[in-house]
Amino acid sequence: MRIIKDPSSKNSMMTGAEPTCEQRTVEDLQAIAKGCRREIVKMVKRANAGHPGGSLSVIDLLVGLYGTTLRVTTKDPKHPDRDRVILSKGHASPAMYSVLHAFGFIQESDLHTYRVYNGVCQGHVDSKWTPGVDFSGGSLGMGLSYGLGISLAAKMDSKDHFTWVILGDGECQEGEIWEAAMATVHHKVENLTVIVDVNGIQNDDFVDQQMVMGDLSAKWAAFGWKIKEIDGHDMAEICSAINWSKEMVGPCVILARTIKGKGVSFMENNPSFHGKAPDDEEFEQAMGELA
């Protein structure tokens, strides 16, 4: 996370005292991600509801973003020149909340309000409720369009903030994704990167059982996007793909192969943990594995 030092200054794009991408090692990021995994499982356990599988698959990608390139500041989460992170798969909110906590946007006590009456951490990510959340998600297919709007506005004003849109592979079944994919290329929007969390599982079953997605890479390429395929749990690869996309003339899409439920053995690649909390025994096991 880079820091916008002085929001009022024209030279506000300085990096500040907090560690930057150069200063954080891959090991640092891995340690942060592990801590986030623990918080994800705890949040879902406390709420006895939520979406652990897709949160555990996307978490390394989020930590990679926040831990390296992202230009945001906890002092002014709505700073107009901030980079945006659009978690289009908004039900993976525990992942977002754990990252916002790890990087100082919200407190540990806020994590206890996940899915709780009047809580800061709503069931699905919501910009009205949580500092640092840029997009109100929860309905799939909308995030890329929203990110495109932000990036179009930035382009009009010659601003250099960047938009990162995180989609699920199942989510790519929504037609609006492809409407937005067309429009992004048509309008030559380059300050935007899509990261697809390709975990292969959606609500009811494996993606290929519900709706065969075929060659996602070829599909995005056919719409005019630049593609990089990576292991979405390899922090070094994640960081390098993030840098790649910032250096390319976009728009770019990073297809990150991930494992749903990654880090908790009995949740891994298990469709039943798309949207289910662990029982007491499972919770203890999960905490042991993530120790």
Place this chain on the structure above:
Amino acid sequence: MTLAASRDGYGAALLDLAEDERVVVLEADLGKSTKSCLFRAEYPNRTFSMGIAEQNMMLVVAGIASTGKIPFASTFAIFTERGFEQVRNGIARPNLKVHLCGSHGGIHTGTDGSSAQSIEDLAIYRTLPNMTVMHPCDDLSTKALTKALVNHENPSYTRTARNKTKRIYTEEESKLLEIGKFSIIREGKDVAILACGVMVAEALDAAENLSKEGIQATVIDVHTLKPFDHETMTSIAQKCGAIVTAEDHSIIGGLGGAVAESLANNHPTPLEQVGVEDVFGMSGQPAELMEHYGLTMSNIVKSSHKAIARRTS
């Protein structure tokens, strides 16, 4: 008598608003129809084509609005509905200042037939928290109210009509209109006719005919269906004791629905609704269709008699 279409007022308003650099215009391949083409011709760098893809357009305007710009997006009323859930979750829920215009609303649209004649748009947008819903009656009021949206604190949906009808306001009068306030355009003590869109002209003709029978009618242009002017509604109901609504829209959930809710909650009063009776439209000339579906001056007169007869004095 000047004839004009309310959609022309939308196009004129965008041009007038252009000096505000925050104003951005989006189209979905119907700019020539909704009249945003006028803005495009002058300000191509602030006009974005979204292609025939309305769902995407709804979230793109939401994203643009989140940066502090003021986007206006238009397509046919019916095609805004294709992105209804996007409007609900992406615009209304986060309360982003996005202004949607749905042109070609109602049966009056004519020969395109039922697929293009939205008769439910006002009802569905009225159900969304934070949304302002307007349906002005002529070009000048559409222009004035659209221009007022630039300082409005909520997202909005404005329905315009394709075809020309009698102009109701002068330029000066139109500047007095306020979002959320009834516009009383004729005063009478015996019955109140509340109309919107192309039915305002019919309501005025009906009032003229009623006056020949000695019945004095109040005529109100309800250009804003939400927020609804409950205060004026209640005082008018107290004064007249008989109410008629007239709209080129389903009788379910639109102007008639809004008036019924207000009366039932605040001052129960006999109400007769003139509108589309829960059926889809068809092809035909506007005048033929208005006659077929009962959207006429004579039906407003008949309904006024009924409402007056039901009044308990």
